[in-house]
Amino acid sequence: MPAIEEALRPALTVDCVVFGWGEAGLRLLLIRRGRSPFKGSWALPGGFVRPDEGLASAARRELDEETGLSRLFLEQLYTFGDPGRDPRGWVVSVAYFALVRQAGLEPRAATDATRAEWFAADALPELAFDHREIVRLAVERLRAKVRYAPLGFELLPREFTLGELQRLYEGILGGPLDKRNFRRKVLGLGLLEDTGRRQEGVAHRAARLYRFDRERYRRLQRGDFAFRL
Amino acid sequence: MPAIEEALRPALTVDCVVFGWGEAGLRLLLIRRGRSPFKGSWALPGGFVRPDEGLASAARRELDEETGLSRLFLEQLYTFGDPGRDPRGWVVSVAYFALVRQAGLEPRAATDATRAEWFAADALPELAFDHREIVRLAVERLRAKVRYAPLGFELLPREFTLGELQRLYEGILGGPLDKRNFRRKVLGLGLLEDTGRRQEGVAHRAARLYRFDRERYRRLQRGDFAFRL
DNA sequence: CCAAAAGTGTTTATGATACACCCATGT
DNA sequence: ACATGGGTGTATCATAAACACTTTTGG
Numbered sequence: 284m285p286a287i288e289e290a291l292r293p294a295l296t297v298d299c300v301v302f303g304w305g306e307a308g309l310r311l312l313l314i315r316r317g318r319s320p321f322k323g324s325w326a327l328p329g330g331f332v333r334p335d336e337g338l339a340s341a342a343r344r345e346l347d348e349e350t351g352l353s354r355l356f357l358e359q360l361y362t363f364g365d366p367g368r369d370p371r372g373w374v375v376s377v378a379y380f381a382l383v384r385q386a387g388l389e390p391r392a393a394t395d396a397t398r399a400e401w402f403a404a405d406a407l408p409e410l411a412f413d414h415r416e417i418v419r420l421a422v423e424r425l426r427a428k429v430r431y432a433p434l435g436f437e438l439l440p441r442e443f444t445l446g447e448l449q450r451l452y453e454g455i456l457g458g459p460l461d462k463r464n465f466r467r468k469v470l471g472l473g474l475l476e477d478t479g480r481r482q483e484g485v486a487h488r489a490a491r492l493y494r495f496d497r498e499r500y501r502r503l504q505r506g507d508f509a510f511r512l
Numbered sequence: 513m514p515a516i517e518e519a520l521r522p523a524l525t526v527d528c529v530v531f532g533w534g535e536a537g538l539r540l541l542l543i544r545r546g547r548s549p550f551k552g553s554w555a556l557p558g559g560f561v562r563p564d565e566g567l568a569s570a571a572r573r574e575l576d577e578e579t580g581l582s583r584l585f586l587e588q589l590y591t592f593g594d595p596g597r598d599p600r601g602w603v604v605s606v607a608y609f610a611l612v613r614q615a616g617l618e619p620r621a622a623t624d625a626t627r628a629e630w631f632a633a634d635a636l637p638e639l640a641f642d643h644r645e646i647v648r649l650a651v652e653r654l655r656a657k658v659r660y661a662p663l664g665f666e667l668l669p670r671e672f673t674l675g676e677l678q679r680l681y682e683g684i685l686g687g688p689l690d691k692r693n694f695r696r697k698v699l700g701l702g703l704l705e706d707t708g709r710r711q712e713g714v715a716h717r718a719a720r721l722y723r724f725d726r727e728r729y730r731r732l733q734r735g736d737f738a739f740r741l
Numbered sequence: 742c743c744a745a746a747a748g749t750g751t752t753t754a755t756g757a758t759a760c761a762c763c764c765a766t767g768t
Numbered sequence: 769a770c771a772t773g774g775g776t777g778t779a780t781c782a783t784a785a786a787c788a789c790t791t792t793t794g795g
Contacts, residue, residue: 291523291524291560291561291562291563292521292522292523292524293521293522293524293561293563294520294521295520295521295522295524295593295604331520332520332522332593333520334520334522334595334602336595337593337594337595338593338594359590359591361588362567362588362591362606364524364561364566364567364606365566365567366563366564366565366566373563375524375567375604377591377593444747445747445748446746446747461785461786461787462747462748462749463748463749463750463787464784464785464786466748466749467750484794485745485746485794486744486745486746486793486794486795487744487745487746487747487792487793487794488745488746488747488748488791488792488793488794489746489792489793490746490747490748491747491748673774674774674775675773675774690758690759690760691774691776692759692760692775692776692777693757693758693759695775695776696777697757711774713767714766714767714772714773715766715767715768715772716765716766716767716771716772716773716774717764717765717766717767717772717773717774717775718765718766718774719773719774719775720774720775742795743794743795744793744794744795745792745793745794746791746793747790747791747792748789748790748791748792749788749789749790749791750787750788751786751787752785752786752787753784753785753786753787754783754784754785754786755782755783755784755785756781756782756783756784757780757781757782757783758779758780758781758782759778759779759780759781760777760778760779760780761776761777762775762776763774763775763776764774764775765772765773765774765775766771766772766773766774767770767771767772768769768770768771768772
């Protein structure tokens with residue numbers, strides 16, 4: 284079996300676009316780079332892939348190391364390999380798309396002296412490398428996919444009110460939604476389980492708390508059922 | 513600027529899933545491998561990416577070299593990097609999805625002694641590496657995307673009849689479509705230009721020939737227009 | 742009693758589906 | 769004249785959109 288020449292090998296990284304949902308709307312997790320190139324710039328969390336791990340595992344490992352986040356929704360986004368995208372030479376990056384619950388929790392800075400911080404998705408600082416383009420693609424994917432896949436629930440607490448869910452969709456899709464139509468559609472999917480409990484400590488009528496029924500969703504997927512919001 | 517250790521570099525390939533449309537339906541272009549590993553097996557056309565080219569360029573170059581095809585529709589599909597997917601060691605592959613017109617033309621075997629051949633998409637031989645999985649994903653993508661993007665036209669001759677277009681959609685989606693509804697919907701998009709000419713040499717009433725208006729599609733995309741079939 | 746969000750139905754418009762016959766052409 | 773696919777309209781059903789008021793709770 285012929286070996287592969289070293290000169291034909293690129294460096295391989297993963298970069299993660301991590302979305303969160305907070306009071307101010309859609310947020311995105313960035314780290315401040317502690318190393319050259321782009322030392323001091325903001326960038327997507329990520330790093331070099333190791334030979335003995337898969338791509339998704341590398342993304343999870345880097346996220347855990349750099350931001351302390353784990354157990355999040357993760358899917359591959361796109362692979363960037365234009366020559367010249369990294370000043371260090373030939374570096375190909377597999378970008379991942381991640382959604383994290385309870386974005387209010389402070390991410391901890393970890394292994395290397397990187398600092399992780401949340402930014403409003405529509406007010407990002409300058410980013411290193413081609414990370415702006417990666418973010419643009421990720422936002423586009425989020426906006427498109429949230430309408431035909433139950434991604435929104437990955438950004439909310441395990442139990443949530445219909446009002447919270449509606450505000451989330453309005454924030455991501457970028458426009459107001461009709462309350463009655465929204466509620467009818469969401470409940471009509473038959474994927475929300477009423478916990479029987481209600482919000483506490485709010486200065487108005489307390490709303491019902493719902494849970495997304497992941498199991499039921501998986502079962503319905505096998506048929507010709509279509510999620511659509 | 514720190515260099516990147518050689519040990520941390522994978523080999524990088526592109527693999528192309530090339531779809532064509534012929535009398536027998538959806539077809540897929542495979543090459544017979546002339547080299548180990550999997551020498552003699554059928555596999556997706558593809559090969560190693562060079563340091564000075566982009567990923568899509570590499571895919572186009574490999575396709576041209578191995579099959580003589582150029583000027584086709586090409587988009588990135590997914591990146592495969594599981595450890596163990598290639599017996600030669602750490603090989604990451606960026607898979608591309610391609611559509612080619614006039615699949616009736618014989619692909620020529622080219623540079624290396626590979627032979628390219630068309631296979632019915634639903635009767636493929638055993639494939640090398642994880643190429644079966646790559647094909648599965650590509651077919652899934654084709655089926656989904658043909659409904660909300662004008663991909664079908666990339667498989668037909670520049671000028672086609674509505675009957676041909678309908679047979680194409682039926683073949684890809686895998687079920688019969690209502691003729692009147694299909695024609696109404698397609699023409700209702702306002703994206704087909706009537707050439708004024710008709711089929712020739714058919715043993716029945718000659719059908720009108722249409723052309724897909726790519727320019728108009730691009731203009732409409734800027735608004736809130738949605739392609740949907 | 743006021744502010745703030747929860748909760749609730751009906752009407753209208755739009756798009757999707759089902760369905761059958763005549764037409765034009767080549768052999 | 770017959771075989772083959774081309775070409776056409778309407779009625780019905782389902783889904784989406786528009787729209788406003790009452791209820792509950794805490795402060």
